Amino acid sequence: MDDVAGTFSLDQVARIWPVLKNDAKRKRRIWTIKRAITILKTSEGLTKIGALRYSMYIEQDKKPYAHADSSKRCFLEPIDLRSVNLAATVRGECIAGLRLTKACDAFDDEYLFRLLSHTPFSPADYDKVVVCSRLVLANSVRARLQISGILQEAFRISLTNGIDYAVLSARPALVPLYKKMGFIPFGEGYREKIAGDLSVLILDLRNREVLSSTRSIFLRVYDALTFRKGPEPKMNAIVGAFSFDRAAAGWPILKDEGRKFHASMFKYSVSLVKTSQDLRKIGELRYLMNFKTDTKLSPYADPSSRCFLEPIDLDSVNIVATVRTKCVGGVRLSKANDPLQGDSLLRLRSHIPFAPSDYGKIVLCSQLVLAKGIRARLQLVPLVQEAFRVAMISGFNYAVMSTKPAYVRLFKKMGWIQHSDSYHDEFAGDLVVMILNLRNREALSAVRSIFLRVFDAFAFRNSSKVRA
Structure with a gap:
């Protein structure tokens, strides 16, 4: 077994990513997206992703990375011990992987440190920045189908751990793909001795407008998390005054x-609205469909509660x-x-x-x-x-x-x-x-x-x- 895999410990990673400990111990699989995507919790799992990296980076692409172990056909790096590794598996076979590393921990890795040196962030900001690296896919259609799911899970983990920005480097040919997800190219890029020309891309995890304008795959994850954790919207006055008995008196x-x-x-x-909660849901749907993109609001549209109800509703x-x-x-x-x-x-x-x-x-x-x-x-x-x-x-x-x-x-x-x-x-x-x-x-x-x-x-x- 590779030395890195042998010293791997989930508890060590969880100390750096506190939110992960509960997620991993619940055997959490990616929520609603792809059931095959999980956080690596064992050294055996890390070994599988190392074998996939070796197969794709070393054997196929012929890239002579220093930490590649040809005797064990495994490519893992010391920074993996301080990172979150995600793996997509089908029937026990690892077909895709992605690594997340906090920027404040990336100084120990020459490749990640070089990437950070080409970003606009200062060391004081690194606690709020995550570096995405080692995105690897097997040569199969089912592996490519995991791209959205594994990136969405990375987005979820980053948000729940208080990260504001994600950074990655990619070949120029892949820049249009990442731009559709909401990533923004920064600077002129740089050149790696092994990987070649690379472009720097940055994603603002908290900017819903950008995610919405590009119809990003991360938008549904963002909305689910902010809805779950966000404060309750202000109660609309008409909702508070609603009574089914009042409506029934007229009908x-x-x-x-x-x-x-x-x-x-x-x-x-399909049912009659009998509670103020149901009426509020209708009001929110009306607001969403009628006024979300229209600046010309009806007098009864309430932007603070994002609800559109009229007195006649009572x-x-x-x-x-x-x-x-x-x-x-x-x-x-x-x-x-x-x-x-x-x-x-x-x-x-x-x-x-x-x-x-x-x-x-x-x-x-x-x-x-x-x-x-x-x-x-x-x-x-x-x-x-x-x-x-x-x-x-x-x-x-x-x-x-x-x-x-x-x-x-x-x-x-x-x-x-x-x-x-x-x-x-x-x-x-x-x-x-x-x-x-x-x-x-x-x-x-x-x-x-x-x-x-x-x-x-x-x-x-x-x-x-x-x-x-």
Whole structure:
């Protein structure tokens, strides 16, 4: 066994990287990314990564590194004893590896020290800098598939250990790849006697804007860690005032229906909002989808709590679609004869072809919002079906909504009819008024509407009650 591997101790590394001790002893494998990626905890594991390095660096690339041991076919360096080594394994075979070394410990290694000398950091900053080195991959597709996972795990370890910046050197041909991850080239690079021309790349681990702008593979790791450790956002005032009983007072039939909804025949992930926590989730989703990239905020959008709720939400029925407790969609139903607060619904009501005396039979559908992703789009049908069901059992005859011109065709397929009137909203832009006759089965059948099965189920239930 190589001398370095023989003297390896996880406890020695954990003294330098305190957060690692618990991670490693829990036999932690990389969270949600790749199950095969682990922190090396034994000398046997370190020997395997040394053998992979020898195979790729010495035998394949013919690089004469001083610490390569040809008799044992192993390439390990003394700095490995003070570093975190990550390995990707498949059925016990090591196919990829990466080393993380704190900059303050890198003085003992001539290659890492030379890299640090070409960075803008001073020795006083080294406690917050990690050096990534010895990224090695076997010659196989399955090894290349581990690149994202092993780098994401390195990012996670660095963040949890209080590191602010990551530094690495790479061949100029690989610079575009690292730039897509959020790394920024620094200086003109330098030349190593063995490795050749190298470019210096730096990653700001705490700069979410850069990670987001490049759609970095590290963004999801950053968001998961900052969400877990970040302070709770400020409570929105409307969330604090929410009461399901207040909404049920205006929608009497909902009190029983809402509490039994999880026995519904449609989708178990779609339910009525009954708690302030659920309403807050919808508000956060609205804010995320409507105002995250738009500097023109609605008066009710609250940047401090990152929540968008309106006073009318307190007297409306909100329906939420959730996947594994995460809110991925929502829609709001409001009575047209309610004292509406907010310009958006007042403007919509002023463009419908109904007299005020008919408002008691009209429901306004608004704030239909879906998160990005396929699983959110799959909730559109059950979400609007449940809105249809709630409107039916509440005694409404018509549903009215406004939508962007691009979505008119979609809603027409559901049975909605485009009203000739359209208007411009300050925040939403050009909008088209759509009307749905909830009681016209012929119209629903003619377009094979997704609401037809809901209509028939409701009609069958009512006829059964009459016969009883």
